[in-house]
Amino acid sequence: xxxxxxxxxxxxxxxxxxxxxxxxxxxxxxxxxxxxRALQPALWLLIFGQVFARSGAMHTGNIPYLxxxxxGILAQSVLFVAIFYGINVIWxxxxxxxxxxxxxxxxxxxxxxxxxxxxxxxxxSQMVIVYGLSLLLGVKLNWNPLALLNVxxxxxxxxxxxxxxxxxxxxxxxxxERFMGVGQVLTMPLFFASNAIYPTTxxxxxLKTISHLNPLTYVVDxxxxxxxxxxxxxxxxxxxxxxxxxxxxxxxFIGARLYPRLAS
Amino acid sequence: xxxxxxxxxNLTRRFGAFTAVDALTLSVNAGEVFGLLGxxxxxxxxxxxMLTTLLPPSAGEARVAGFSITTxxxxxxxxxxxxxxxxxxxGSLTGYENLLIFAKLYDLPHREQQARIxxxxxxxxxxxxxKRLVAEYSGGMVRRLEIAQSTLHRPKVLFLDEPTVGxxxxxxxxxxxxxxxxxxxxxxxxxxxTHYLEEAESHCDRMAIMxxxxxxxxxxxxxxxxxxxxxxxx
Ligand SMILES: Nc1ncnc2c1ncn2[C@@H]1O[C@H](COP(=O)(O)OP(=O)(O)OP(=O)(O)O)[C@@H](O)[C@H]1O
Ligand SMILES: [Mg+2]
Numbered sequence: 001x002x003x004x005x006x007x008x009x010x011x012x013x014x015x016x017x018x019x020x021x022x023x024x025x026x027x028x029x030x031x032x033x034x035x036x037r038a039l040q041p042a043l044w045l046l047i048f049g050q051v052f053a054r055s056g057a058m059h060t061g062n063i064p065y066l067x068x069x070x071x072g073i074l075a076q077s078v079l080f081v082a083i084f085y086g087i088n089v090i091w092x093x094x095x096x097x098x099x100x101x102x103x104x105x106x107x108x109x110x111x112x113x114x115x116x117x118x119x120x121x122x123x124x125s126q127m128v129i130v131y132g133l134s135l136l137l138g139v140k141l142n143w144n145p146l147a148l149l150n151v152x153x154x155x156x157x158x159x160x161x162x163x164x165x166x167x168x169x170x171x172x173x174x175x176x177e178r179f180m181g182v183g184q185v186l187t188m189p190l191f192f193a194s195n196a197i198y199p200t201t202x203x204x205x206x207l208k209t210i211s212h213l214n215p216l217t218y219v220v221d222x223x224x225x226x227x228x229x230x231x232x233x234x235x236x237x238x239x240x241x242x243x244x245x246x247x248x249x250x251x252x253f254i255g256a257r258l259y260p261r262l263a264s
Numbered sequence: 265x266x267x268x269x270x271x272x273x274n275l276t277r278r279f280g281a282f283t284a285v286d287a288l289t290l291s292v293n294a295g296e297v298f299g300l301l302g303x304x305x306x307x308x309x310x311x312x313x314m315l316t317t318l319l320p321p322s323a324g325e326a327r328v329a330g331f332s333i334t335t336x337x338x339x340x341x342x343x344x345x346x347x348x349x350x351x352x353x354x355g356s357l358t359g360y361e362n363l364l365i366f367a368k369l370y371d372l373p374h375r376e377q378q379a380r381i382x383x384x385x386x387x388x389x390x391x392x393x394x395k396r397l398v399a400e401y402s403g404g405m406v407r408r409l410e411i412a413q414s415t416l417h418r419p420k421v422l423f424l425d426e427p428t429v430g431x432x433x434x435x436x437x438x439x440x441x442x443x444x445x446x447x448x449x450x451x452x453x454x455x456x457x458t459h460y461l462e463e464a465e466s467h468c469d470r471m472a473i474m475x476x477x478x479x480x481x482x483x484x485x486x487x488x489x490x491x492x493x494x495x496x497x498x
């Protein structure tokens with residue numbers, strides 16, 4: 001055989017990028033999806049955001065309400081897109097595609113992270129959409145290149161996190177119907193038990209506790225600090241990054257253990 | 265005596281109380297074309313899934329190209345190719361891309377990737393359609409692409425689960441012509457399943473008839489009367 005020796009870590013990273021590359025190549029013809037994905041953040045910002053901004057019901061300190069929720073809506077739309085990513089893997093399982101990859105020597109963790117990362121890169125479209133809408137609505141955005149880069153990285157990491165979570169759900173439920181059910185049941189609690197559209201300070205104690213266990217809260221916090229000019233971080237960027245990276249690592253590990261279940 | 269490339273001993277798989285594969289024992293020589301014949305639910309796919317490391321056995325053991333399916337799964341995976349019963353190429357990629365991703369996943373040396381892919385496309389008669397999306401391929405083209413994809417890394421053993429199901433006689437012959445060429449050129453061992461006695465008869469060196477998870481008959485030719493009888497009754 002022609003295989004040469006390859007260090008496990010190099011092999012893992014290389015294979016992860018191979019999976020990501022081909023997942024992204026599949027998107028070439030998918031322009032309708034891009035349009036439909038723009039709809040939800042538009043509704044939230046244009047309708048919900050405007051109405052609540054007018055009512056003055058939410059106390060968000062020195063930051064106008066629309067500015068406050070813009071990063072929250074970005075996080076939310078990343079969550080909503082990524083959490084349903086796993087349905088693709090159920091399609092591929094119903095054919096024989098997943099089985100063929102599992103019969104290859106590719107590390108399981110690379111199969112999982114490769115797909116998760118492609119969900120991450122796909123969700124950059126959400127960043128473009130939310131920035132466009134924010135500009136339109138006069139949200140005071142921070143255009144510092146480093147801050148923009150930070151938002152970009154957080155968006156990719158967040159979608160990788162929830163995309164991997166979605167793959168885990170797919171490995172457990174295995175059918176499209178159950179998957180859609182579980183996805184729908186999970187998204188709203190994750191969204192409402194976070195700081196996306198109101199600060200955690202106005203939450204009742206129990207909800208506040210839950211929100212601190214919710215990775216989305218840290219995603220929103222990190223996005224809010226970088227996206228807006230003059231919005232201090234609640235938890236600090238290092239804690240935000242640490243929570244996001246650690247959660248993703250744990251999820252990739254669990255996903256790699258569960259992925260072979262798709263073949264049986 | 266040729267080398268044994270596939271050695272199956274008491275291989276068993278249970279699903280709850282149901283035994284899908286029941287103490288299967290078989291060996292296959294290097295370069296052989298071996299057919300596993302059986303009706304729906306006989307346990308053919310379950311057997312192949314265990315041999316390709318997709319499903320852990322409940323009991324028993326098998327060695328593929330010298331590697332244990334239970335303790336040396338990665339070694340097995342490097343040595344085999346697998347064409348599942350269902351369609352296993354990606355319709356949203358081109359034929360070429362479906363091959364390229366596997367060339368990369370199997371660590372084919374960079375310099376050789378393009379030449380290997382071109383050769384595989386040529387060999388399977390797909391060169392003209394390489395840049396088309398696989399969603400536009402016919403059933404016969406899909407199967408040929410799947411075989412190209414699973415043999416790009418020159419596996420020692422190629423497992424094919426009902427490789428010709430749903431194909432017309434011409435496409436079926438084309439697939440077999442390519443498979444037989446494959447063995448002639450690379451010495452690939454072919455292990456395949458089928459429902460059709462004629463197909464097994466015309467292409468196999470040896471075959472086994474599987475029924476209710478067990479080998480009901482094993483032989484070199486279906487002209488063997490015991491095999492005929494077994495095939496007729498199961
Ligand atoms: N995951 C599973 N859980 C429970 N039972 C299963 C599972 N997989 C297979 N079986 C059962 O095991 C038996 C053998 O199935 P298998 O798919 O191996 O048959 P087969 O010979 O490939 O049939 P076919 O010709 O229809 O493809 C069947 O009765 C099937 O219902
Ligand atoms: Mg079968």
